[in-house]
Amino acid sequence: QITLEESGPTLVKPTQTLTVTCTFSGFSLTTSGVGVGWIRQPPGKALEWLALVYWNGEVQYSPSLKSRLTITKDTSKNQVVLIMTNMDPMDIATYYCARHTPSNYGAPLDYWGPGTLVTVSS
Amino acid sequence: EIVLTQSPATLSSSPGERATLSCRASQSVGSYLAWYQQKPGQAPRLLIYDTSNRATGIPARFGGSGSGTDFTLTISSLEPEDFAVYYCLQRNNWPITFGQGTRLEIK
DSSP states (O other), X not given: OOEEEEEOOSEEOTTOOEEEEEEEESSOTTSTXXXXXXXXXXXXXXXXXXXXXXXXXXXXXXXXXXXXXXXXXXXXXXXXEEEEOSOOXXXXXXXXXXXXXXXXXXXXXXXXXXXXXXXXXX | OOOEEEEOSEEEEOTTSXXXXXXXXXXXXXXOEEEEEEOTTSOOEEEEETTTEEOTTOOXXXXXXXXXXXXXXXXXXXXXXXXXXXXXXXXXXSXXXXXXXXXXXXX
């Protein structure tokens, strides 16, 4: 059974750094073709893909946020961490992590965590 | 960046009817187009990937078609639990992008 769960602060102050952790089970980030991605969704708005890390260490970032994002994996803990710097009220959103496989391996973003709502306010 | 435009923004239908949702890409995405369903307060659920492959456990009433820049999600006979927001996603090019969503509401 594949599960993912996001954890992190629910409230950060403007200009602070957000660190959210995705803890997963039922698959391994050492398996070829496996990745974990982060997606966010402001209240009442559409989904926005942020970043992704693959089993082989390859990382991809949203160009519009690349300067503020860092994604890392810890395969021993089955965790993926997303760091977003210089938080702003525009970053208020539910942050999701999801398992992902490349097009020649399988389905995209097929298992999702329940999400964690992050508010930015002083 | 590939822009995905979904239409209509809102679709009003009744249970038992057929629903057709559209997703148009600003440039070709080959066959690498997926569809997600999202209900209030829940994470998105993958329905269809690579244009027409149903994800695990997805009922046969959900079908996908298209290629290149024009794609369609068809729900053959709407069930009450199908009323939700639907998003398309492309993974042919980085960055991965989502459409803005179609809200399927009960008429």
